[in-house]
Amino acid sequence: MKYIEGFRDADAARFLHDKLAATGEELAREGRTVRVMEVCGSHTMAIARFGVRGMLPDTVSLLSGPGCPVCVTDAAYIDAAIELAEREIIIATFGDMMRVPGSRETLAQLRAAGAEVEVCYSPEGALVLARNNPEREVVFLGIGFETTTAPVVSLVHTAQAQGVRNLSVLTAFKLVPPALDALIADVEVQIDAFLCPAHVSAIIGSEAYRPIVEQHSIPCAVAGFEPLDILYGVQVLAEMLAQDKPALVNHYARVVRPEGNLAAKTLIDAYLEPVDAGWRGLGELPRSGLGLRERWSAYDAAKRFSVSTRGGSFDPRCRCGDVLKGKIIPPQCPIFGKVCTPDNPVGACMVSSEGSCAAYYRYSRTD
Amino acid sequence: MCLAIPMKLIELNDLGGGTAQLEGARYEVNLSLVEGAEVGDYLIVHAGFAIETLDQEEADARLELFGKMAEAYREEGTRGESA
Ligand code: SF4
Numbered sequence: 368m369k370y371i372e373g374f375r376d377a378d379a380a381r382f383l384h385d386k387l388a389a390t391g392e393e394l395a396r397e398g399r400t401v402r403v404m405e406v407c408g409s410h411t412m413a414i415a416r417f418g419v420r421g422m423l424p425d426t427v428s429l430l431s432g433p434g435c436p437v438c439v440t441d442a443a444y445i446d447a448a449i450e451l452a453e454r455e456i457i458i459a460t461f462g463d464m465m466r467v468p469g470s471r472e473t474l475a476q477l478r479a480a481g482a483e484v485e486v487c488y489s490p491e492g493a494l495v496l497a498r499n500n501p502e503r504e505v506v507f508l509g510i511g512f513e514t515t516t517a518p519v520v521s522l523v524h525t526a527q528a529q530g531v532r533n534l535s536v537l538t539a540f541k542l543v544p545p546a547l548d549a550l551i552a553d554v555e556v557q558i559d560a561f562l563c564p565a566h567v568s569a570i571i572g573s574e575a576y577r578p579i580v581e582q583h584s585i586p587c588a589v590a591g592f593e594p595l596d597i598l599y600g601v602q603v604l605a606e607m608l609a610q611d612k613p614a615l616v617n618h619y620a621r622v623v624r625p626e627g628n629l630a631a632k633t634l635i636d637a638y639l640e641p642v643d644a645g646w647r648g649l650g651e652l653p654r655s656g657l658g659l660r661e662r663w664s665a666y667d668a669a670k671r672f673s674v675s676t677r678g679g680s681f682d683p684r685c686r687c688g689d690v691l692k693g694k695i696i697p698p699q700c701p702i703f704g705k706v707c708t709p710d711n712p713v714g715a716c717m718v719s720s721e722g723s724c725a726a727y728y729r730y731s732r733t734d
Numbered sequence: 735m736c737l738a739i740p741m742k743l744i745e746l747n748d749l750g751g752g753t754a755q756l757e758g759a760r761y762e763v764n765l766s767l768v769e770g771a772e773v774g775d776y777l778i779v780h781a782g783f784a785i786e787t788l789d790q791e792e793a794d795a796r797l798e799l800f801g802k803m804a805e806a807y808r809e810e811g812t813r814g815e816s817a
Contacts, residue, residue: 374797374800378808379803382807382810383803489782518780521764521766566778566786620792621796630769634767
Protein backbone atom coordinates (compact mmCIF):
# COMPACT_ATOMS: atom_id res chain seq x y z
CA MET A 368 0.00 0.00 0.00
CA LYS A 369 2.53 2.57 -1.17
CA TYR A 370 -0.34 4.95 -1.78
CA ILE A 371 -1.28 5.23 1.90
CA GLU A 372 2.26 5.30 3.26
CA GLY A 373 3.09 8.37 1.22
CA PHE A 374 0.34 10.27 3.03
CA ARG A 375 1.74 9.25 6.42
CA ASP A 376 5.45 9.89 6.00
CA ALA A 377 7.01 10.87 9.35
CA ASP A 378 9.71 13.11 7.85
CA ALA A 379 7.18 15.11 5.86
CA ALA A 380 5.22 15.52 9.10
CA ARG A 381 8.34 16.81 10.85
CA PHE A 382 8.93 19.23 7.98
CA LEU A 383 5.40 20.59 8.35
CA HIS A 384 5.71 20.73 12.12
CA ASP A 385 8.83 22.91 11.89
CA LYS A 386 7.23 25.28 9.41
CA LEU A 387 4.11 25.49 11.53
CA ALA A 388 6.15 26.15 14.67
CA ALA A 389 7.90 29.08 13.01
CA THR A 390 4.63 30.60 11.80
CA GLY A 391 2.90 29.98 15.13
CA GLU A 392 5.71 31.70 16.98
CA GLU A 393 5.64 34.66 14.64
CA LEU A 394 1.92 35.06 15.27
CA ALA A 395 2.28 34.54 19.01
CA ARG A 396 4.79 37.38 19.18
CA GLU A 397 2.07 39.62 17.78
CA GLY A 398 -0.30 38.28 20.39
CA ARG A 399 -2.29 36.32 17.83
CA THR A 400 -3.62 32.76 18.07
CA VAL A 401 -3.96 29.92 15.60
CA ARG A 402 -7.23 28.26 16.57
CA VAL A 403 -8.29 25.99 13.74
CA MET A 404 -11.65 24.25 13.87
CA GLU A 405 -12.27 21.03 12.00
CA VAL A 406 -15.91 20.34 11.20
CA CYS A 407 -15.92 16.76 10.11
CA GLY A 408 -16.32 13.64 12.22
CA SER A 409 -13.86 11.69 10.10
CA HIS A 410 -11.26 14.43 10.65
CA THR A 411 -11.92 14.25 14.39
CA MET A 412 -11.36 10.51 14.30
CA ALA A 413 -8.23 10.73 12.12
CA ILE A 414 -6.75 13.47 14.32
CA ALA A 415 -7.23 11.34 17.44
CA ARG A 416 -6.14 8.10 15.78
CA PHE A 417 -2.91 9.42 14.28
CA GLY A 418 -2.13 11.69 17.21
CA VAL A 419 -2.14 14.81 15.02
CA ARG A 420 -2.54 17.11 18.05
CA GLY A 421 0.76 15.77 19.36
CA MET A 422 2.43 16.86 16.12
CA LEU A 423 1.33 20.48 16.53
CA PRO A 424 3.42 23.16 18.23
CA ASP A 425 1.94 24.68 21.42
CA THR A 426 1.00 27.86 19.57
CA VAL A 427 -1.49 26.03 17.35
CA SER A 428 -4.72 24.42 18.53
CA LEU A 429 -7.11 22.19 16.70
CA LEU A 430 -10.73 22.29 17.88
CA SER A 431 -13.44 19.83 16.95
CA GLY A 432 -16.68 21.35 15.73
CA PRO A 433 -20.16 19.98 15.12
CA GLY A 434 -19.03 17.56 12.43
CA CYS A 435 -20.38 14.26 13.66
CA PRO A 436 -23.92 13.73 12.34
CA VAL A 437 -24.92 11.47 15.20
CA CYS A 438 -23.65 13.97 17.78
CA VAL A 439 -25.79 16.83 16.52
CA THR A 440 -28.97 14.74 16.38
CA ASP A 441 -31.54 16.15 18.77
CA ALA A 442 -32.97 14.03 21.58
CA ALA A 443 -36.44 14.80 20.20
CA TYR A 444 -35.53 13.04 16.96
CA ILE A 445 -34.70 9.85 18.85
CA ASP A 446 -37.96 10.25 20.78
CA ALA A 447 -39.86 10.43 17.47
CA ALA A 448 -38.11 7.29 16.16
CA ILE A 449 -39.00 5.49 19.39
CA GLU A 450 -42.61 6.58 19.09
CA LEU A 451 -42.73 5.11 15.57
CA ALA A 452 -41.16 1.84 16.70
CA GLU A 453 -43.75 1.60 19.48
CA ARG A 454 -46.43 1.77 16.79
CA GLU A 455 -45.05 -1.46 15.31
CA ILE A 456 -43.33 0.28 12.46
CA ILE A 457 -40.02 -1.27 11.39
CA ILE A 458 -37.18 1.18 11.97
CA ALA A 459 -34.13 0.94 9.71
CA THR A 460 -31.05 2.88 10.75
CA PHE A 461 -27.30 3.29 10.57
CA GLY A 462 -25.77 1.46 13.54
CA ASP A 463 -24.38 4.63 15.11
CA MET A 464 -27.88 5.80 16.01
CA MET A 465 -28.69 2.83 18.22
CA ARG A 466 -27.17 4.16 21.41
CA VAL A 467 -27.85 7.88 21.04
CA PRO A 468 -29.77 8.97 24.13
CA GLY A 469 -33.29 10.26 23.56
CA SER A 470 -35.16 12.06 26.34
CA ARG A 471 -35.83 8.78 28.09
CA GLU A 472 -34.25 5.85 26.29
CA THR A 473 -32.25 4.67 23.28
CA LEU A 474 -33.22 2.62 20.24
CA ALA A 475 -30.94 -0.16 21.49
CA GLN A 476 -32.93 -0.41 24.73
CA LEU A 477 -36.15 -0.43 22.76
CA ARG A 478 -34.90 -3.23 20.52
CA ALA A 479 -33.84 -5.25 23.56
CA ALA A 480 -37.45 -4.90 24.70
CA GLY A 481 -38.67 -6.43 21.43
CA ALA A 482 -39.15 -3.54 18.98
CA GLU A 483 -38.04 -4.06 15.38
CA VAL A 484 -35.05 -1.83 14.85
CA GLU A 485 -32.81 -3.00 12.02
CA VAL A 486 -29.27 -1.79 11.43
CA CYS A 487 -28.37 -1.09 7.79
CA TYR A 488 -24.92 -0.55 6.34
CA SER A 489 -26.47 1.27 3.38
CA PRO A 490 -29.87 2.96 2.96
CA GLU A 491 -30.54 0.30 0.35
CA GLY A 492 -31.02 -2.13 3.23
CA ALA A 493 -34.24 -0.27 4.07
CA LEU A 494 -35.55 -0.93 0.55
CA VAL A 495 -34.93 -4.65 0.98
CA LEU A 496 -36.78 -4.56 4.31
CA ALA A 497 -39.73 -2.77 2.72
CA ARG A 498 -39.90 -5.30 -0.13
CA ASN A 499 -39.66 -8.25 2.21
CA ASN A 500 -42.39 -6.90 4.50
CA PRO A 501 -45.04 -5.56 2.09
CA GLU A 502 -47.75 -5.57 4.79
CA ARG A 503 -45.61 -3.49 7.18
CA GLU A 504 -44.42 0.13 7.22
CA VAL A 505 -40.66 0.74 7.19
CA VAL A 506 -39.10 4.04 8.29
CA PHE A 507 -35.47 4.85 7.55
CA LEU A 508 -33.73 7.27 9.92
CA GLY A 509 -32.38 9.88 7.50
CA ILE A 510 -29.73 11.74 9.43
CA GLY A 511 -26.42 13.14 8.32
CA PHE A 512 -24.67 15.89 6.45
CA GLU A 513 -24.59 16.40 2.70
CA THR A 514 -22.49 13.25 2.18
CA THR A 515 -25.11 10.98 3.72
CA THR A 516 -28.05 12.95 2.39
CA ALA A 517 -27.27 11.98 -1.20
CA PRO A 518 -27.44 8.20 -0.63
CA VAL A 519 -30.64 8.53 1.42
CA VAL A 520 -32.30 10.67 -1.24
CA SER A 521 -31.26 8.09 -3.78
CA LEU A 522 -33.22 5.59 -1.69
CA VAL A 523 -36.36 7.74 -1.94
CA HIS A 524 -35.77 8.10 -5.66
CA THR A 525 -35.54 4.33 -6.14
CA ALA A 526 -38.58 3.67 -3.93
CA GLN A 527 -40.55 6.18 -5.97
CA ALA A 528 -39.37 4.77 -9.31
CA GLN A 529 -40.15 1.20 -8.27
CA GLY A 530 -43.51 2.02 -6.69
CA VAL A 531 -42.48 0.94 -3.18
CA ARG A 532 -45.10 2.59 -0.97
CA ASN A 533 -44.45 1.22 2.49
CA LEU A 534 -41.15 3.04 2.94
CA SER A 535 -40.61 6.55 4.30
CA VAL A 536 -37.80 8.60 5.81
CA LEU A 537 -37.68 10.46 9.12
CA THR A 538 -35.50 13.33 7.99
CA ALA A 539 -32.99 15.29 10.06
CA PHE A 540 -30.49 16.18 7.36
CA LYS A 541 -28.04 18.91 8.30
CA LEU A 542 -26.05 21.40 6.24
CA VAL A 543 -22.48 22.30 7.12
CA PRO A 544 -22.20 25.94 5.91
CA PRO A 545 -25.06 27.29 8.13
CA ALA A 546 -23.42 25.63 11.16
CA LEU A 547 -20.17 27.43 10.36
CA ASP A 548 -22.10 30.71 10.14
CA ALA A 549 -23.67 30.07 13.55
CA LEU A 550 -20.26 29.37 15.09
CA ILE A 551 -18.82 32.55 13.61
CA ALA A 552 -21.76 34.54 15.00
CA ASP A 553 -21.28 33.11 18.53
CA VAL A 554 -19.17 35.67 20.40
CA GLU A 555 -18.01 33.09 22.92
CA VAL A 556 -16.44 30.93 20.23
CA GLN A 557 -13.14 32.10 18.88
CA ILE A 558 -12.09 30.50 15.61
CA ASP A 559 -9.29 31.81 13.44
CA ALA A 560 -9.63 29.36 10.54
CA PHE A 561 -11.65 26.40 9.33
CA LEU A 562 -10.34 23.04 8.17
CA CYS A 563 -13.26 22.15 5.91
CA PRO A 564 -14.64 18.63 5.64
CA ALA A 565 -13.40 16.24 2.99
CA HIS A 566 -16.39 14.20 1.89
CA VAL A 567 -19.10 16.76 2.60
CA SER A 568 -17.12 18.95 0.23
CA ALA A 569 -17.04 16.16 -2.35
CA ILE A 570 -20.80 16.71 -2.61
CA ILE A 571 -21.18 20.48 -2.11
CA GLY A 572 -17.87 21.52 -3.70
CA SER A 573 -15.09 23.66 -2.28
CA GLU A 574 -16.74 26.84 -3.58
CA ALA A 575 -19.45 26.42 -0.92
CA TYR A 576 -17.09 28.01 1.62
CA ARG A 577 -16.36 31.08 -0.50
CA PRO A 578 -18.92 33.28 1.37
CA ILE A 579 -17.22 32.51 4.70
CA VAL A 580 -13.90 33.76 3.42
CA GLU A 581 -15.40 36.76 1.67
CA GLN A 582 -17.85 37.87 4.34
CA HIS A 583 -15.86 37.05 7.47
CA SER A 584 -12.23 37.00 6.28
CA ILE A 585 -11.76 33.58 7.86
CA PRO A 586 -9.38 31.34 5.90
CA CYS A 587 -10.78 27.96 4.83
CA ALA A 588 -8.89 24.88 3.65
CA VAL A 589 -10.53 21.73 2.35
CA ALA A 590 -8.36 18.79 3.40
CA GLY A 591 -8.34 15.01 3.13
CA PHE A 592 -8.25 12.49 5.98
CA GLU A 593 -4.64 11.42 5.99
CA PRO A 594 -2.38 12.85 8.70
CA LEU A 595 -0.27 14.81 6.19
CA ASP A 596 -3.41 16.19 4.53
CA ILE A 597 -4.52 17.53 7.90
CA LEU A 598 -1.13 18.89 8.97
CA TYR A 599 -0.55 20.55 5.62
CA GLY A 600 -4.05 22.06 5.74
CA VAL A 601 -3.35 23.54 9.19
CA GLN A 602 0.06 24.81 8.08
CA VAL A 603 -1.42 26.56 5.04
CA LEU A 604 -4.13 28.14 7.22
CA ALA A 605 -1.53 29.42 9.70
CA GLU A 606 0.46 30.86 6.82
CA MET A 607 -2.61 32.75 5.56
CA LEU A 608 -3.21 34.13 9.06
CA ALA A 609 0.41 35.28 9.33
CA GLN A 610 0.23 37.03 5.97
CA ASP A 611 -3.24 38.46 6.63
CA LYS A 612 -4.40 36.92 3.38
CA PRO A 613 -7.49 34.87 4.15
CA ALA A 614 -8.39 32.66 1.18
CA LEU A 615 -10.14 29.48 0.21
CA VAL A 616 -7.88 26.59 -0.78
CA ASN A 617 -8.78 23.09 -1.88
CA HIS A 618 -6.08 20.70 -0.77
CA TYR A 619 -8.16 17.63 -1.50
CA ALA A 620 -8.45 18.11 -5.23
CA ARG A 621 -7.93 14.38 -5.73
CA VAL A 622 -11.56 14.01 -4.63
CA VAL A 623 -13.20 17.44 -4.28
CA ARG A 624 -14.13 19.56 -7.27
CA PRO A 625 -14.92 23.28 -6.97
CA GLU A 626 -18.54 22.67 -7.97
CA GLY A 627 -18.91 19.36 -6.12
CA ASN A 628 -20.80 16.31 -7.35
CA LEU A 629 -23.42 17.68 -9.72
CA ALA A 630 -25.36 14.40 -10.05
CA ALA A 631 -25.75 14.26 -6.27
CA LYS A 632 -26.62 17.96 -5.98
CA THR A 633 -29.28 17.69 -8.68
CA LEU A 634 -30.83 14.67 -7.00
CA ILE A 635 -30.86 16.37 -3.58
CA ASP A 636 -32.44 19.49 -5.03
CA ALA A 637 -35.16 17.50 -6.77
CA TYR A 638 -36.35 15.97 -3.51
CA LEU A 639 -35.31 18.29 -0.69
CA GLU A 640 -35.54 21.93 0.29
CA PRO A 641 -33.90 23.97 3.08
CA VAL A 642 -35.69 23.88 6.43
CA ASP A 643 -34.95 25.18 9.94
CA ALA A 644 -33.31 22.43 11.97
CA GLY A 645 -32.62 21.65 15.62
CA TRP A 646 -29.01 20.77 16.48
CA ARG A 647 -28.06 19.09 19.72
CA GLY A 648 -26.01 21.65 21.58
CA LEU A 649 -26.40 24.47 19.05
CA GLY A 650 -30.17 24.80 19.17
CA GLU A 651 -32.44 25.74 16.30
CA LEU A 652 -30.63 27.21 13.30
CA PRO A 653 -32.55 28.77 10.39
CA ARG A 654 -32.33 26.96 7.06
CA SER A 655 -29.64 24.68 8.39
CA GLY A 656 -31.28 21.43 7.39
CA LEU A 657 -33.03 19.76 4.46
CA GLY A 658 -36.53 18.29 4.42
CA LEU A 659 -38.59 16.57 1.74
CA ARG A 660 -40.44 18.88 -0.62
CA GLU A 661 -44.25 18.98 -0.30
CA ARG A 662 -44.52 16.93 -3.47
CA TRP A 663 -42.82 13.98 -1.82
CA SER A 664 -44.60 14.15 1.52
CA ALA A 665 -45.77 10.54 1.09
CA TYR A 666 -42.15 9.60 1.85
CA ASP A 667 -41.93 11.96 4.82
CA ALA A 668 -42.36 9.82 7.95
CA ALA A 669 -42.98 12.82 10.23
CA LYS A 670 -45.97 13.86 8.10
CA ARG A 671 -47.16 10.37 7.28
CA PHE A 672 -47.35 9.33 10.92
CA SER A 673 -47.77 12.80 12.50
CA VAL A 674 -44.77 12.74 14.82
CA SER A 675 -42.80 15.76 15.92
CA THR A 676 -39.02 15.88 15.93
CA ARG A 677 -38.92 19.05 18.04
CA GLY A 678 -38.65 19.56 21.81
CA GLY A 679 -37.05 16.78 23.81
CA SER A 680 -34.54 17.00 26.62
CA PHE A 681 -31.20 15.51 27.50
CA ASP A 682 -29.10 14.86 30.58
CA PRO A 683 -28.30 18.29 32.04
CA ARG A 684 -24.82 17.13 33.07
CA CYS A 685 -23.78 16.63 29.44
CA ARG A 686 -21.59 19.41 27.98
CA CYS A 687 -21.89 18.19 24.37
CA GLY A 688 -23.01 21.65 23.28
CA ASP A 689 -19.79 23.23 24.55
CA VAL A 690 -17.73 20.40 23.06
CA LEU A 691 -19.41 20.81 19.66
CA LYS A 692 -18.67 24.53 19.67
CA GLY A 693 -15.05 24.06 20.66
CA LYS A 694 -15.58 25.90 23.96
CA ILE A 695 -14.23 23.00 26.00
CA ILE A 696 -12.33 19.83 25.14
CA PRO A 697 -13.98 16.57 26.25
CA PRO A 698 -11.82 15.91 29.36
CA GLN A 699 -13.07 19.25 30.71
CA CYS A 700 -16.56 17.78 31.01
CA PRO A 701 -16.89 16.80 34.70
CA ILE A 702 -18.31 13.36 33.95
CA PHE A 703 -16.02 12.48 31.00
CA GLY A 704 -14.54 9.01 31.37
CA LYS A 705 -16.09 8.56 34.79
CA VAL A 706 -19.84 8.43 34.44
CA CYS A 707 -19.82 8.89 30.67
CA THR A 708 -17.93 6.23 28.68
CA PRO A 709 -18.43 4.63 25.25
CA ASP A 710 -20.04 1.64 26.99
CA ASN A 711 -22.38 3.88 28.89
CA PRO A 712 -22.70 7.14 26.95
CA VAL A 713 -24.54 10.02 28.61
CA GLY A 714 -24.27 12.31 25.59
CA ALA A 715 -24.26 11.76 21.84
CA CYS A 716 -20.61 12.87 21.51
CA MET A 717 -19.59 9.70 23.35
CA VAL A 718 -21.63 7.36 21.11
CA SER A 719 -20.28 7.48 17.59
CA SER A 720 -16.61 6.75 16.98
CA GLU A 721 -16.64 10.08 15.13
CA GLY A 722 -17.76 11.94 18.24
CA SER A 723 -15.16 14.14 19.95
CA CYS A 724 -15.69 12.60 23.38
CA ALA A 725 -15.46 9.02 22.07
CA ALA A 726 -12.36 9.84 20.01
CA TYR A 727 -10.65 11.46 23.00
CA TYR A 728 -11.62 8.57 25.25
CA ARG A 729 -10.44 5.89 22.90
CA TYR A 730 -7.12 7.30 21.82
CA SER A 731 -5.97 9.27 24.83
CA ARG A 732 -6.12 6.08 26.89
CA THR A 733 -4.07 3.90 24.57
CA ASP A 734 -1.23 6.42 24.25
CA MET B 735 -20.11 5.43 8.13
CA CYS B 736 -17.53 7.16 6.06
CA LEU B 737 -14.64 5.05 4.82
CA ALA B 738 -11.77 7.42 4.36
CA ILE B 739 -9.65 5.12 2.20
CA PRO B 740 -10.52 4.84 -1.49
CA MET B 741 -11.65 1.42 -2.73
CA LYS B 742 -10.78 -0.07 -6.08
CA LEU B 743 -13.67 -0.86 -8.41
CA ILE B 744 -13.09 -4.41 -9.65
CA GLU B 745 -16.37 -5.33 -11.30
CA LEU B 746 -19.48 -3.73 -12.76
CA ASN B 747 -22.87 -5.44 -12.55
CA ASP B 748 -25.94 -5.19 -14.79
CA LEU B 749 -27.88 -3.12 -12.27
CA GLY B 750 -25.65 -0.07 -12.45
CA GLY B 751 -23.69 -1.03 -9.34
CA GLY B 752 -20.37 -2.72 -8.82
CA THR B 753 -18.01 -4.53 -6.52
CA ALA B 754 -15.14 -2.66 -4.89
CA GLN B 755 -12.22 -4.04 -3.00
CA LEU B 756 -10.32 -2.73 0.01
CA GLU B 757 -7.57 -4.67 1.76
CA GLY B 758 -8.89 -7.95 0.41
CA ALA B 759 -12.50 -7.36 1.48
CA ARG B 760 -15.19 -6.90 -1.15
CA TYR B 761 -18.06 -4.47 -0.98
CA GLU B 762 -21.16 -4.00 -3.11
CA VAL B 763 -21.24 -0.37 -4.16
CA ASN B 764 -24.05 1.68 -5.65
CA LEU B 765 -22.67 3.75 -8.53
CA SER B 766 -25.68 5.96 -9.28
CA LEU B 767 -24.01 9.11 -7.92
CA VAL B 768 -20.83 8.83 -9.98
CA GLU B 769 -21.02 9.07 -13.73
CA GLY B 770 -18.88 6.83 -15.88
CA ALA B 771 -16.98 4.96 -13.17
CA GLU B 772 -14.81 2.26 -14.73
CA VAL B 773 -13.17 -0.91 -13.49
CA GLY B 774 -9.81 0.07 -12.00
CA ASP B 775 -11.01 3.45 -10.69
CA TYR B 776 -10.61 4.22 -7.02
CA LEU B 777 -13.89 5.19 -5.39
CA ILE B 778 -14.78 7.17 -2.31
CA VAL B 779 -17.56 5.16 -0.72
CA HIS B 780 -20.03 6.41 1.85
CA ALA B 781 -22.93 4.37 3.24
CA GLY B 782 -22.68 1.91 0.37
CA PHE B 783 -22.66 4.61 -2.33
CA ALA B 784 -19.72 5.80 -4.36
CA ILE B 785 -19.75 9.59 -3.96
CA GLU B 786 -16.69 10.41 -6.08
CA THR B 787 -13.92 8.81 -8.08
CA LEU B 788 -10.34 9.53 -7.11
CA ASP B 789 -8.38 11.72 -9.51
CA GLN B 790 -5.19 9.70 -9.82
CA GLU B 791 -3.13 12.55 -11.23
CA GLU B 792 -4.02 14.82 -8.33
CA ALA B 793 -3.23 12.04 -5.88
CA ASP B 794 0.16 11.46 -7.48
CA ALA B 795 0.95 15.17 -7.48
CA ARG B 796 0.16 15.36 -3.78
CA LEU B 797 2.32 12.32 -3.02
CA GLU B 798 5.17 13.93 -4.90
CA LEU B 799 4.77 17.12 -2.88
CA PHE B 800 4.83 15.24 0.43
CA GLY B 801 7.80 13.25 -0.83
CA LYS B 802 9.67 16.50 -1.49
CA MET B 803 8.85 17.77 2.00
CA ALA B 804 10.23 14.55 3.52
CA GLU B 805 13.37 14.89 1.43
CA ALA B 806 13.80 18.53 2.41
CA TYR B 807 13.52 17.57 6.06
CA ARG B 808 16.09 14.79 5.73
CA GLU B 809 18.53 17.10 3.98
CA GLU B 810 18.13 19.71 6.69
CA GLY B 811 18.62 16.95 9.27
CA THR B 812 21.90 15.67 7.79
CA ARG B 813 23.21 19.19 7.37
CA GLY B 814 22.30 19.92 10.97
CA GLU B 815 24.19 16.84 12.16
CA SER B 816 27.35 17.44 10.18
CA ALA B 817 27.52 21.08 11.20
S1 SF4 C 1 -18.16 13.35 28.10
FE1 SF4 C 1 -20.25 12.57 27.85
S2 SF4 C 1 -21.50 13.88 29.11
FE2 SF4 C 1 -19.56 14.94 28.83
S3 SF4 C 1 -19.87 16.23 27.01
FE3 SF4 C 1 -19.04 14.31 26.28
S4 SF4 C 1 -20.82 13.08 25.76
FE4 SF4 C 1 -21.57 14.76 27.06
